[in-house]
């Protein structure tokens with residue numbers, strides 16, 4: 001008995017010591033910035049060898065109107081593209097652009113042989129039919145992977161372009177867990193750009209998770225999340241996932257990017273996810289922060305898709 005307690009005390013002392021040296025070793029933080037940096041480094045190298053005998057990959061970004069967050073995301077994409085050697089051009093259009101004019105712009109970019117990838121920043125203004133715009137993009141240039149052909153191919157296990165946020169999440173999950181096979185994954189949110197494609201990726205033969213998709217009409221969300229080995233929250237609701245809703249040892253991916261007013265910050269707001277990070281981290285195996293989690297991965301995977309588009313189109 002005495003030996004047991006001495007052992008426990010020693011283990012506890014070691015834990016405290018280690019945690020005071022490096023919080024990285026003991027806490028569950030899954031650092032999206034660091035993983036994204038390694039994805040970008042690999043992309044940078046691949047772009048470098050691609051440009052030995054070809055022009056740099058070229059991304060066209062279409063930005064309509066003045067949705068508050070959009071301009072800042074687009075700046076982030078442009079900067080990250082430049083850092084890996086991908087050229088990007090932003091086509092900025094006023095909020096009042098007609099659907100016809102926007103479709104014409106897409107047509108021009110489709111026909112432009114110097115454009116490898118086309119990204120139409122979402123959301124679009126209400127008077128524009130988002131589906132019609134996405135369907136107008138040449139699937140071979142659809143680096144977002146939002147075109148029905150690309151989403152359909154993903155669903156049948158023949159992916160062409162995989163949407164950036166879900167593929168970034170898969171990279172993070174594979175860092176956190178050595179095997180996803182048979183794991184119970186609960187995806188909260190059923191959007192076409194995150195929830196649905198992520199569910200497809202998780203149930204693919206190379207991942208083999210057991211997938212449940214929950215949404216606003218789900219009864220007893222907590223009963224689902226409590227049974228899960230992996231919880232992904234992609235809803236857009238601060239603190240939707242609280243500590244009582246997850247089991248010990250859970251892996252949590254927070255896709256939420258919510259702006260909440262904060263006068264103490266220079267820009268007047270701070271970003272919070274859909275997950276109560278501070279309360280869940282102590283019981284989690286791994287958990288992504290916001291900011292610094294899924295967001296940087298999204299950008300890194302988009303750059304990878306753009307290189308892929310250039311490689312395939314110019315082969």
Ligand SMILES: Nc1nc(=O)c2c([nH]1)NC[C@@H]1CN(c3ccc(C(=O)N[C@@H](CCC(=O)O)C(=O)O)cc3)C=[N+]21
Nearest residue numbers: 073119120121122123144257291292293295296298299
């Ligand atoms: N056609 C299209 N494709 C998209 O991929 C797309 C889109 N439309 N519309 C909006 C969403 C959102 N999105 C983000 C990308 C990076 C961060 C990101 O890097 N966030 C940083 C923080 C950035 C900050 O501080 O503002 C982080 O989480 O650490 C966030 C959000 C891409 N989206």
